[in-house]
Amino acid sequence: MAEQDKLTIVMFSGDLDKALAGFIMATTGASMGMDVTIFFTFFGLNIIKRNEGSIKSKGLIRKMFNIINRGGSKRLTLSKFKFLGLGPWLIGKLMKQTHTPSLDEMITMAQEMGVKLIPCSTSCGIFGVPEDAFRDGVMSLAGAAYFLNEARQSKVTLFI
Amino acid sequence: MAEQDKLTIVMFSGDLDKALAGFIMATTGASMGMDVTIFFTFFGLNIIKRNEGSIKSKGLIRKMFNIINRGGSKRLTLSKFKFLGLGPWLIGKLMKQTHTPSLDEMITMAQEMGVKLIPCSTSCGIFGVPEDAFRDGVMSLAGAAYFLNEARQSKVTLFI
Amino acid sequence: MAEQDKLTIVMFSGDLDKALAGFIMATTGASMGMDVTIFFTFFGLNIIKRNEGSIKSKGLIRKMFNIINRGGSKRLTLSKFKFLGLGPWLIGKLMKQTHTPSLDEMITMAQEMGVKLIPCSTSCGIFGVPEDAFRDGVMSLAGAAYFLNEARQSKVTLFI
Numbered sequence: 151m152a153e154q155d156k157l158t159i160v161m162f163s164g165d166l167d168k169a170l171a172g173f174i175m176a177t178t179g180a181s182m183g184m185d186v187t188i189f190f191t192f193f194g195l196n197i198i199k200r201n202e203g204s205i206k207s208k209g210l211i212r213k214m215f216n217i218i219n220r221g222g223s224k225r226l227t228l229s230k231f232k233f234l235g236l237g238p239w240l241i242g243k244l245m246k247q248t249h250t251p252s253l254d255e256m257i258t259m260a261q262e263m264g265v266k267l268i269p270c271s272t273s274c275g276i277f278g279v280p281e282d283a284f285r286d287g288v289m290s291l292a293g294a295a296y297f298l299n300e301a302r303q304s305k306v307t308l309f310i
Numbered sequence: 311m312a313e314q315d316k317l318t319i320v321m322f323s324g325d326l327d328k329a330l331a332g333f334i335m336a337t338t339g340a341s342m343g344m345d346v347t348i349f350f351t352f353f354g355l356n357i358i359k360r361n362e363g364s365i366k367s368k369g370l371i372r373k374m375f376n377i378i379n380r381g382g383s384k385r386l387t388l389s390k391f392k393f394l395g396l397g398p399w400l401i402g403k404l405m406k407q408t409h410t411p412s413l414d415e416m417i418t419m420a421q422e423m424g425v426k427l428i429p430c431s432t433s434c435g436i437f438g439v440p441e442d443a444f445r446d447g448v449m450s451l452a453g454a455a456y457f458l459n460e461a462r463q464s465k466v467t468l469f470i
Numbered sequence: 471m472a473e474q475d476k477l478t479i480v481m482f483s484g485d486l487d488k489a490l491a492g493f494i495m496a497t498t499g500a501s502m503g504m505d506v507t508i509f510f511t512f513f514g515l516n517i518i519k520r521n522e523g524s525i526k527s528k529g530l531i532r533k534m535f536n537i538i539n540r541g542g543s544k545r546l547t548l549s550k551f552k553f554l555g556l557g558p559w560l561i562g563k564l565m566k567q568t569h570t571p572s573l574d575e576m577i578t579m580a581q582e583m584g585v586k587l588i589p590c591s592t593s594c595g596i597f598g599v600p601e602d603a604f605r606d607g608v609m610s611l612a613g614a615a616y617f618l619n620e621a622r623q624s625k626v627t628l629f630i
Contacts, residue, residue, distance in 0.1 A: 153313075153465075153473075155622065160468070162331055164390075167512055171482055174592060178614035184622075192327055193390060211403055218391065230484075230513060231538065241596075243531055248595050272334060275408050276401075294338035302315065302344075302465040305473075305622040308480070308629040309468040313625075320628070322491055324550075352487055353550060371563055378551070432494060435568050436561075454498035462475065462504075462625040469628040 156185045156304035160297060163310055164193030166226035166238055166253060172197075172310045173256040179306075180263040188260075189297045191270035194310075195277070196221025198257065198267055198284050205283045212278030219277070223254045261287045268292050316345045316464035320457060323470055324353030326386035326398055326413060332357075332470045333416040339466075340423040348420075349457040351430035354470075355437070356381025358417065358427055358444050365443045372438030379437070383414045421447045428452050476505045476624035480617060483630055484513030486546035486558055486573065492517075492630045493576040499626075500583040508580075509617040511590035514630075515597070516541025518577065518587055518604050525603045532598030539597070543574045581607045588612050 157179040161172050172188065179186045190198055199205070199221035207216050228237035245252065251259065261267065269284060271291035281291065301307040317339040321332050332348060339346045350358055359365070359381035367376050388397035405412065411419065421427065429444060431451035441451065461467040477499040481492050492508060499506045510518055519525070519541035527536050548557035565572065571579065581587065589604060591611035601611065621627040 157618065157622075160331075162328065162470075168482065171480075171512060174614050175618065179618050182615060182618060184618070192331060209407070211400065211407075215400065215404070240531065240535065244535070244596050244598070247529070247531075250592070250596060272410070276404050276410060278404070294334050295342060298317065298335065298339050298342060298344070298466065302317075304466075306618065306624075306627055307466050307468065308627065309470055310482075310629055320491075322488065322630075352491060369567070371560065371567075375560065375564070432570070436564050436570060438564070454494050455502060458477065458495065458499050458502060458504070458626065462477075464626075467626050467628065469630055 153305060154185065154303050155183065156187070156300065157306045158297070158300045158304040159186075159188045159307075160309045161188050161190045161194035161197060162192050163229070164196035164221065164226060165229040166241065167228050167230075168310050169197045169223070169226060169253055170256070173253060173260055175308065176260050176265045177256060177263060180260065180265050186264075187266040187268060187300050189268050189270060189292070189300070191273045193219070195269055195273055195279055196226060197223055198269065198288050199279075200283060200285050201225070201254070206280060207278035209278065215277060216279070223257055226253070257285070268296070270294070313465060314345065314463050315343065316347070316460065317466045318457070318460045318464040319346075319348045319467075320469045321348050321350045321354035321357060322352050323389070324356035324381065324386060325389040326401065327388050328470050329357045329383070329386060329413055330416070333413065333420055335468065336420050336425045337416060337423060340420065340425050347426040347428060347460050349428050349430060349452070349460070351433045353379070355429055355433055355439055356386060357383055358429065358448050359439075360443065360445050361385070361414070366440060367438035369438065375437060376439070383417055386413070417445070428456070430454070430457075473625060474505065474623050475503065476507070476620065477626045478617070478621045478624040479506075479508045479627075480629045481508050481510045481514035481517060482512050483549070484516035484541065484546060485549040486561065487548050488630050489517045489543070489546060489573055490576070493573065493580055495628065496585045497576060497580050497583060500580065500585050507586040507588060507620050509588050509590060509612070509620070511593045513539070515589055515593055515599055516546060517543055518589065518608050519599075520603060520605050521545070521574070526600060527598035529598065535597060536599070543577055546573070577605070588616070590614070590617075
């Protein structure tokens with residue numbers, strides 16, 4: 151279990167700004183030849199949910215929760231400046247002007263570069279998120295033991 | 311100071327969801343044979359405060375602060391969905407249905423597995439939190455130098 | 471690229487409490503002889519902006535954004551207890567009573583101890599923050615590749 155040139159990210163937050171920071175790191179790491187894994191947990195699961203369709207979960211509470219916590223990369227909001235729902239529009243505008251890819255484009259880019267996107271099985275269980283809620287190319291669910299095993303072989307581990 | 315199979319977590323946040331993420335990692339790490347330390351600072355101190363009794367601190371401002379910032383693992387709220395105080399009830403319900411232990415149970419489990427829980431001395435000084443505010447089995451206060459010394463010997467360090 | 475006694479921090483958040491945590495770690499690390507770099511990105515850029523003057527950026531949206539997101543170490547707010555703008559006053563009072571240096575003093579101390587403060591070039595581009603918006607002694611802008619290269623040589627890396 152020697153240390154390898156790996157970058158492992160736990161993506162806990164589902165905020166648009168933190169997701170952007172995570173994917174900028176991930177794609178940069180991959181372009182530098184690092185082996186990159188992102189482990190999505192709690193609200194971070196929202197980032198890799200499909201933008202279209204609805205989530206089919208069992209039980210009234212989970213059905214309700216998955217309506218208010220729908221997710222999808224195009225529906226995320228900022229951690230700040232939530233007033234009037236202006237935040238995502240504003241940052242989208244600023245990113246377009248500087249030719250920065252959108253979060254949705256960055257996720258596709260990351261997948262094409264070999265970044266592994268892994269949903270946390272415990273979170274999916276608690277929140278009732280079925281595997282088909284995630285976009286194409288997302289890997290199978292895995293637990294905290296999988297993450298820690300990756301992390302202890304990694305040069306860089308970030309909790310975002 | 312060779313690197314050891316250690317997991318060191320700074321628990322800065324006092325949000326219920328982040329506390330759960332921290333303790334899921336900590337107990338999983340311990341079950342994998344890792345040597346796990348959690349260093350509680352700022353609002354993270356709330357997680358390991360006793361659930362019963364009140365906090366006796368000196369000076370009017372600290373007394374007031376420790377009323378609004380009472381803490382205790384059973385009083386934490388979510389980082390999102392604060393509306394109507396519904397968050398903690400909802401997640402508690404979802405966790406029970408999936409037979410996930412509560413945060414309070416996870417803290418006890420972690421302690422039984424040998425996870426070291428250490429309050430930050432600087433934060434305790436600033437916020438006027440006396441050592442007897444913490445639950446049984448919590449270790450003595452230590453400062454940032456102690457944390458960094460643990461962290462630089464650790465395979466995985468997370469700031470939550 | 472062997473691992474060195476380095477501490478590398480990504481300062482993503484612009485909250486006063488998280489900035490304090492970051493600078494307490496940074497100055498403690500430096501006093502222990504560690505080589506410390508802080509990489510400021512997104513709202514974290516606010517921490518190292520000058521407290522005086524206004525930010526001159528191009529285009530109406532960026533001008534507006536840099537008014538609502540002005541920054542400066544003396545203008546930051548807490549991540550909690552935002553009610554009545556009381557938070558920063560309260561924590562400032564508590565810190566003074568325990569003879570803890572203010573954030574502004576900690577930043578100066580960190581610079582004197584050789585801690586490298588580096589603004590993220592991508593964030594500065596998106597948000598339209600010119601280099602002269604930052605306080606004296608802040609280093610030149612650098613990107614995510616620079617950060618990852620530091621991080622993969624570091625014993626401890628934190629995302630705050």
